[in-house]
Amino acid sequence: MVYFVGAGPGNHKYITVRGRELLESADLVMFTGSLVNPELLNHVRGEKMDSHGMKLETMIEVMANSIRAGKTVVRLHSGDPSLYGAIIEQIDGLEKQGIGIKIIPG
Numbered sequence: 001m002v003y004f005v006g007a008g009p010g011n012h013k014y015i016t017v018r019g020r021e022l023l024e025s026a027d028l029v030m031f032t033g034s035l036v037n038p039e040l041l042n043h044v045r046g047e048k049m050d051s052h053g054m055k056l057e058t059m060i061e062v063m064a065n066s067i068r069a070g071k072t073v074v075r076l077h078s079g080d081p082s083l084y085g086a087i088i089e090q091i092d093g094l095e096k097q098g099i100g101i102k103i104i105p106g
Contacts, residue, residue, distance in 0.1 A: 002063050002073045002094055004087055006080040006106020007031075012039035019104050027071035030063060035078035046072075060093035067099050080106040 003022050008014035015023075023029060023043040031041070033050040041048055051059050066073045081087050081103050091101050 001100040001102055002067060002075055003102050003104055004075045004077060004081045004091070005104045006082070007036045007040055007076055007078050008106035009079065010037055012037045012042075014106075015040060016105060019106065022072075022074050022104060023076070025072060026074040028063075028066045029074045029076055030059065031076040032078070036076055040076065056089055056093065060090060060097070063090075064094060064097045064099055077106075 003026075005019040005022055006016070008016070008019075020043055023040065024045060026044065027046040028049060029041070029044045029046060030049045030051050033052050049062065054062075063073050063075065075087075075090065077087060082105050087103075094101055
């Protein structure tokens with residue numbers, strides 16, 4: 001399962017408790033560096049991957065391969081992912097590969 005975690009309204013202190021827990025426990029956190037407050041990444045102990053400039057297919061492949069390797073994967077998004085439609089292409093691509101998703105609001 002890939003966790004889509006909302007980064008909140010910009011201030012790193014406003015992330016949800018569950019979002020912070022997932023950042024702390026994830027093996028891979030994929031984020032867009034130009035959109036996410038870099039202070040949120042201070043909570044990440046696992047691998048950090050900036051997706052800026054990556055193609056959609058590459059992002060899905062990296063997340064899917066990490067899940068298949070038994071890793072916990074977080075896709076950190078700016079704002080609240082339940083309000084933005086930009087994640088639907090990622091969700092569709094992961095679901096086509098049999099990988100579930102869960103949205104954690106920001």
